[in-house]
Amino acid sequence: MMEQLTNKTAIIYIDIDDDLGDIGIKTPVIGEKDAFLAIQRASEYIPDDSDFNSMVVAYNLYNKLKSNNNVEIVFIAGSKKGGLDAQLNLSKELEEVIKKINPEQSILVYDSPEDAKAIPIIESKLKIIGIQRVIVEQHRGVEETYVLLGKYLKKIISEPRYSRIFLGVPGIIFLIASVFYILGIASYLLPVVLLVIGIAMLVRGFGVDDMIEKWWENSTIMVVVGILSIISLIIGIVEGYLTSQTIKGSYIFTISSEIISVLPYLTFSVIILFAGKALENALTRNMRVWHDLLKIVAIVLSYYIISGALKNIQEGIYVFQVQLLYMLSISSMILITIYIALSILEKYKFT
Template structure:
């Protein structure tokens, strides 16, 4: 007979906060978990969902089906971390229970992120989403509102938005008031809010958190590079407002005022990648070292070209074009040569002895 596993999903680890360690497997452990939840979170929707999952399990068992039940949680960390933890625990449950199908029970859109994880391991025979009806009375509304506010203040993934962004806005208002720059506060605040929406909407914060866990060096150099780019934009802005005439040459000078910061940001990023590859003993580290040298050389050439344009010298301009052509050919030649050496070394080391 097919063995069906009833899975209650708790992706944000609400059970862990009340002392229930998952995965919880089997009727006795599940009953104990429900009793703890009745004491600790009697009005929470998670308790209702746990009971629904348990009732589905008992009904199927009474019908003579081969069925087992489990409660599986993720973690309180980022969305990606929660899914990774859930995936690991699900694998442990599957090894112990050895089911052939699954019935999924959940109550929130956040929990629904675990469904594709389950589907990648087991055929899903059914999905039950539990929607708990809420009373509309004033008192119940305040209780519900208080619960959500507490969640927004205590859970990291919510507090970053509900506390972090308003905190930054208040800090900007206070700082600009002290500097008598309140006229600029509005646009800056709009940019902060837009940045927060972009970061949260595209999941950039989860990506950065995952990146930090895998490569702390890259996160540090990325922050340095971002600061450098912001400084470059500010420097370019001041160079632009100080222009007395507007033509192609003066606009080129504005770009030159930004360029050193862009070059520094690029060199820092390539350097961070090179350090990572050196630590990992990756032979392809030369790619990033080559990019650093190329960036510096190209920057030097652009600066020379700018000086020649200011002098308006045809002779010097021809020398610059000649130098630029030679440099480009040398860089391309070196890159091709290093690729050949890398492929030769890789083939020689990977060939069977």
């Protein structure tokens, strides 16, 4: 027999990918009456789905406890977009639930590993005293298997988090293959296809797409400058390769020429990142904008000093000229002095 609960408890069914939204159920669902109506609707549209079974489990648990305990049943959902969008929406709905029924603790019911991602979010706002995962074992015939496959194919086509991988990546490969065959360079197709697949696996494996989405929502400026920085870096690498194919001379001359050709693009890649951060800080009136501006100045000075040294090497001068050494010393002292002065000013202003 289950121990009596002394504090108000919310029995929460989690649907992080918002399958309930597909059948017209608006979340959060709060209370026995609305939960019963939601289950009735789900029984009409998704009777074989694990989401329906989980809703029923949560409802039965509520009925079991309600006679002797202060409990309330709740259904909350995330978003079809998945990732950060789903987590933010679920967090928003949970706050709405807490505001309406003011529970002190919760029991969670869910059916998939994806739903389990919501547990830390709920735990940060509400004490969890119980977790029940619903595992539905079903024996399906051939026709039911085709229905199930059709359901997953629909998910692949309609849900962005699946379609990016199962449609987007093959689409890019087919497009590249078509272009390569038209240009008559099909011999390069295999390494390029492997590169695309490798990049897709890295992006999905390390959650780079979710990270970019998070950056975009938090800072559109940084995403834009990040893309420009990557483009500049790629152009620099191509430029360095083309330089290595055209420059003829000694090994040191060739290497220095390659670095000189790549250096402007590399410098721009770094500068634009700090410039984007400086712009973001300026728009939010953040005092630390001077940190980014100082870094930009240091990078520009470093570019001129390095490029000057490399040109000396190309001309056969393997020892830094006095002028370059003087410029390096003076610029370093100036930057250090400015940094110390601004640090003191910043500390004085915020204390």
